[in-house]
Amino acid sequence: MGKSLIPPGGGDGGSEPVDLKTALEERYLAYALSTIMHRALPDVRDGLKPVHRRIVYSMSDMGLRANGGFKKSAKIVGEVMGNFHPHGDQAIYDALVRLAQDFAVRYPLVNGQGNFGNIDGDNAAAMRYTESKMTPVAELLLEGIDQDAVDFRTTYDEENQEPVVLPGAFPNLLANGATGIAVGMATSIPPHNAAELCDAALHLIKHPNATIEKLVDYVPGPDMPTGGVIVDSRDSIVEAYKTGRGGFRTRARWEKEDTGRGSYIIVVTEIPYQVQKSRLIEKIAELLIARKLPLLEDVRDESAEDVRLVLVPKSRSVDPDLLMESLFRLTDLESRFPLNLNVLSKGRVPKVMSLRDVLLEWLDHRREVLQRRSRHRLAAIERRLEILGGYLVAYLNIDEVIRIIREEDDPKAELMQRFELTDLQAESILNMRLRSLRKLEEFEIRKEFDGLTVEKAEIEALLASDEKQWSTISWEISQVKKKFGKDTELGRRRTGFAEAPEADLEAIQQAMIEKEPVTVVLSRKGWIRAMRGHMSDTSGLTFKEGDGLKLAFPAYTTDRIILFTTGGKFYTVGGDRLPGGRGHGEPVRIMIDMNNDQDIVSAFVHNPDGKLLLASTVGNGFVVSQSDITANTRKGKQVMNVKMPDEAKLCIAVEGDTVAVLGENRKMLIFPLEQLAEMSRGKGVRLQRYKDGGVADVRTFNKAEGLSWQDSAGRTHTKTMEELREWYGDRAQAGRTVPKGFPRSGRFSG
Structure with missing residues (x-):
């Protein structure tokens, strides 16, 4: 028999049954509140989380004034941990290190001596090697603390007293920012310029009901320790400050340096906030190796104390703006810092506040x-x-x-x-x-x-x-x-503002792809591949058993390939995304969401200035501009509306001013192209009238040049409009039987 789990003595040893759900809810709520109040969210009044407040107060207790001497960081961490903060020493030291990093904190609270890490992401030296003391900013936060300026509470061991909040003579919350993840809520506040915050506060004293728009005149946006350029519009910045939620797009600051003989390099001097320089360079190098940056030749890090990142273009003809736009899209040279002004209001209530409220x-x-x-x-x-x-x-x-x-x-x-x-x-x-x-x-x-x-x-x-x-x-x-005025070294604004240039999206897209010639091959069963180079002879191509060539055409990896299906949908696939020429390629259906009962009608290289004539089986059709057919998703774009059993059957490039349409009944009709409507989507109008059957082929041509077709032997025949007078009429007529010598296939191409 197994051992009994009931305690001896009838089980009444001071225990009582508790509902598990209730117990978990109570304990989790207590944990969540503790995390929100005492760990992750800063107090709106002094902008500090408890660990930072305890570090600063502890340094004050030890007499580490800004004009005094340094003390070992290990001693400071020991004081903080022993007297105020019963957590791990490494966690306390990491918090202290961050307060000393001028690339992480806009106005450092700790003056560090020794290795406190760098912008490349290298760690600080161990606490036994570094020394610290307060900065004038930290002294401002503490100003008046010995004059009953704030409330004190007992520490965790009830042996000491610690401040609930610091007097905060410096607008620290917005000046230094904060990030933190609590339970069910988070905070993210970028650093700002202290002089600008003081101006806004002085205005608020005179006009307590000032609008956010007016305050943004004083505080135009964040001021990151690492500089950079904010490329958001004023409207979006105002909206972010109004709601307390939003974000700021920051780009690296760069300049073009001439190297003689028309050549140049691009030098990046400031990178976005909280981006590790070494990781950024690794990412650019990875993209170079993967041939995703065809405009870039090389990247070098020539940084010393200041950031100096050198980007070498492929050739002197490369447009520097286009090169940088492609880099901004693919790398952290542009990054978005979120704004979530979620703070402890009056030290008690977590809520999202506006700039004015803060x-x-x-x-x-x-x-x-x-x-x-x-x-x-x-x-x-x-x-x-x-x-x-x-x-x-x-x-x-x-x-x-x-x-x-x-x-x-x-x-x-x-x-x-x-x-x-x-x-x-x-x-x-x-x-x-x-x-x-x-x-x-x-x-x-x-x-x-x-x-x-x-x-x-x-x-x-x-x-x-x-x-x-x-x-x-x-x-x-x-x-x-x-x-901390703008005329001081610490107070001058570091982050600038600019409008993001209106870039040509098409050009940027192409700038990210290595331009190489390929031949796109599509089989009858819908397998697609891109062979290297432009092939003039496709007879050597191999296919799966029972499959064969449907069409092949030259293209470049930078081209967009358009696919048109019997369901009347257009799909867009990048030339660089097509499978290579080894093997038989891949089924088109893997790349696009195409119905199983539909097939590919045609495939071609996208020409944004071109026009297409679409025709369905029953003989309906219309003209569509190629600028209206590109699809940005796998689902494609519905352009021709067809209902079963009718299907989209033909898609030809429009060249000329006249249309020749051929029915399965071998009757041909010629009419002016202007009788066909140009639409971006629809069913179309009747091209030719049939008693039974449907359309077989369509061709557009110039009236002055006449209509040409090829016979089965590959010979070209041309008829002038004079010779074709009896077939010329208006759209939707029945037409007449094709001229003598017309191919038996019933198509213009033999």
């Missing part, structure tokens, strides 16, 4: 910090004024005070009773140093007392006036703007 919450936080710091300073002034009041009493009655201290058993109580002092005043007098009893001290005390009284009045006036508070905040923000 700036307003930051301003509200700055106001609260100002009020709290002011009240803290006010309390300190009042305490000091109380002490100074006690000192003045002591100086005015110095001999009596000394006597009481020397002779009384409880001098404190005696002082309080004799001079009506408070406990604090009496304690301060007793703690006074003897050296403070010199003559000048009374003057100093009165001076300090008067000064503090004035300051107290100013602070009280500030706390009582909204206008004065916003005026003070405006001054603080303007100081930040001055410190």
